[in-house]
Amino acid sequence: MFDSKKKDEMVEWLANQISIDITFSSADMAREFGVQDVVIRLFLQQLAQKGLIEYSEAGSGRVCCYPTMNFYDFHRLGGFTAIEDGLLKNIEKLELEL
Numbered sequence: 001m002f003d004s005k006k007k008d009e010m011v012e013w014l015a016n017q018i019s020i021d022i023t024f025s026s027a028d029m030a031r032e033f034g035v036q037d038v039v040i041r042l043f044l045q046q047l048a049q050k051g052l053i054e055y056s057e058a059g060s061g062r063v064c065c066y067p068t069m070n071f072y073d074f075h076r077l078g079g080f081t082a083i084e085d086g087l088l089k090n091i092e093k094l095e096l097e098l
Helices: 004-015 026-033 037-049 069-076 079-097
Strands: 022-025 053-059 062-067
Touching (some): 004 026, 004 069, 004 079, 037 053, 037 062
């Protein structure tokens, strides 16, 4: 399953690559996280749409990833799990108000 926890594991992996830019094989990352290569590309696309990274294809299945400062803030503040938890708490609060 590709849930918030899995996404946060990948965010953690990217955050630990201490570099201005990170070049890696999307197929290797897919194997490491037990997902298909297309899932890695969709994940990177999602991060890019949120303004958290910029990325480009480097050829031969390699990806260059450029994390932004927003990426590191997102990681520090709990990532996808924090967003999901906040949404669930808001739903619970709305249910109690009804």
